[in-house]
Amino acid sequence: MRIAQQVCPKQQIAEKIACIAAIADQLPGVVVIHNIKNDLTVEYMSERGLQQIGVTLEELQEMGPDFHSRFFNPIESAEYIPKLVHGLLERNDEDEILSFFQQVRFHEQAEWMLHLSTIKIFMRDEDGQPLLTITFAVAVDPMHHVTSKVNRIIEENTFLRQHYQQFASLGTREREVLKHVALGKSSVEIAQEMYISEKTVNTHRRNLKIKLDAHSSFDLSQYARAFDLI
Known part of the structure; x- marks a missing residue:
């Protein structure tokens, strides 16, 4: 009787990410994969995103959860991480996709760049619990009239919370x-x-x-x- 070879979690994660990495640079946006079991550490970011924020993937992985406070608006990060990500993980719905706006600061850039992002559960562990999330982020053209309207909504939401x-x-x-x-x-x-x-x-x-x-x-x-x- 032949015993199936057990694949370790790290290898499974690597194989899952490899499927995305093969096409990620062809997509009109940035792909980010977070490891839920490791404090939302970034496991993978497509090359376009790495170039925009000016770091290597290895440096990004070493940052751990500090990634969010370093590159994202801190007020928004404190809001959308617990409400969106944690809520998504608790519900553990295979088909659920959440969308949200976030402000990102690129490498050596003073201004925030507005992005529209979508996130879903990307991989589960052997117990069926979320292991990885995948986010797809697209920059909103600052010259487009929609940007000013979205910025007003963000400012109002921030004012409301405060x-x-x-x-x-x-x-x-x-x-x-x-x-x-x-x-x-x-x-x-x-x-x-x-x-x-x-x-x-x-x-x-x-x-x-x-x-x-x-x-x-x-x-x-x-x-x-x-x-x-x-």
Whole structure:
């Protein structure tokens, strides 16, 4: 009776990555493969990506999880890694693909370059648990009109995360007043629309500035936009 030869995990990983590496440089984007069991260390990145960030694959592998904080916007990294990656791994759905925007800093470049990325589970271990993830990232042309719109969404999402507690402290009436203020209405107009006195409106306006630490109408409008009041 012939006993099948057991393949070690490292060899299986190498063979799986080799299938992607064979065509990765022909794709219009960057391929990144992370090892989940090793703190999301990068196992593989296509040559285009390595050239853009100015490191070798060996250097990238030695960085371990520091890869994220070194090349990606730290505020976004703290958000999308636990929410997207960890959520994806917990669900362990073979067909699930997640998409997200992220800002990457290329080699010797001061500005962030916006990317649209998609990620899915790429390989599982012998127990059926996620072992590798694969991400495909495409740079968004900075000259394209979509870029400025996406950047505004990212800025609003960042503002929302940083100021959620302040906004959560507002009552229903205060939020309604905030909406009208952000639309540029006067206290008289707001009072008429809400069927309350002008004095009450002004009290709400003062309370809004205190609770939100807002010093101008622009500060208030940021809250209204980020929390979808307007």
